[in-house]
Amino acid sequence: MIDLSKTIDLSTTYLGLKLKNPLVPSASPMCEDVGNIRRMEDNGAAAVVLHSLFEEQIALESNELDRFISAGEAVGAEAATQFPDMLGYNRGPEGYLKHIRKVKEAVRIPVIASLNGVSVGGWLRFAKEMEQAGADALELNIYYIPVDPDVTGEQVERKYCDLVHEVRTAVRIPVAVKLGPYFSSMVNMARRLDAAGADGLVLFNRFYQPDFDLEALEVVPNLILSNQYELLLRLNWIAVLYGNVRPDLALTGGVHAATDVVKAMMAGAKVAMMTSALLKKGITYLDTLLTELLVWMGDHEYDSIRQMQGSMSRNAVPQPQAFERANYMKVISSYAMG
Helix, strand or coil: CCCHHHHCECCEEECCEEECCCEEECCCHHHHCHHHHHHHHHCCCCCEEEEEEEHHHHHHHCCCHHHHHHHCCCCCHHHHHHCCCHHHHHCHHHHHHHHHHHHHHHCCCCEEEEEEECCCCCHHHHHHHHHHHCCCEEEEEECCCCCCCCCCHHHHHHHHHHHHHHHHHHCCCCEEEEECCCCCCHHHHHHHHHHHCCCEEEECCCCCCCEEECCCCEEECCCCCCCHHHHHHHHHHHHHHCCCCCCEEEEECCCCCHHHHHHHHHHCCCEEEECHHHHHHCCCHHHHHHHHHHHHHHHCCCCEHHHHCCCCCCCCCCCHHHHCHHHHHHHHHCCCCC
């Protein structure tokens, strides 16, 4: 029997890092444990994004949480009590830096640190310290929900770009930006982030929507793991952006099967990131995905990941209007009532 791993090249590059394959576990509490990350590497993960260090943790460390709460557009007075015990989440900023060092000592794959927030503040300091701790790259997870009616879309976009520029100027390691899908002109925003210095764009962040507890009349957190249907939005925008911006593209959200990885590569992604599939099926599922990916590529006569990257992007397909409004009427009319 032919060993497909010796005949098919799964390697890719992301943020200037040479990776053995495109599978990258994304930021999640799983990555708080060094043992879990070792198991991810043993089962084939090509790199790992550590769990996020939150802006609220940085604020707590400097005793400035009150200022962040009172100034933040995204929270109201009643929401102040909804902040979790951030120092307990992952031992705070100093603990996060120690974790980077421990992970770097434990594994050989690239380690990407993650910062989650919206203002510059302590980000610059900790971005530098993450670099000094050994992080191979940095992912900015910008989680900003503007609810102030006086804040314009232009102001929101400028906040993103200014933050990326400041962080990119502060560090020498590559910087990726994890985005939500809610921009009026995604391609223009991508180009602005490119100009601000972003080395990679991670599409898309999942904004967790709170639910209502009707008995207690409280707003409560609501975590729902991703499903494969969420892949489609990511595929569309990566296929549109591919070839139009310089930063590498990463797909995250909805990757649950080997064919999802194939679709991500064909759209133009350099890596396929995942968490929900590993939470549902375990870390060893990475090895299963790699085996199924090799089998699919062998059956369809692909010699390498690079051969398929971007092959289904908007610039490559015969009918690019499939990604535009011209396809809308066709899709609607194709549905037959039962």
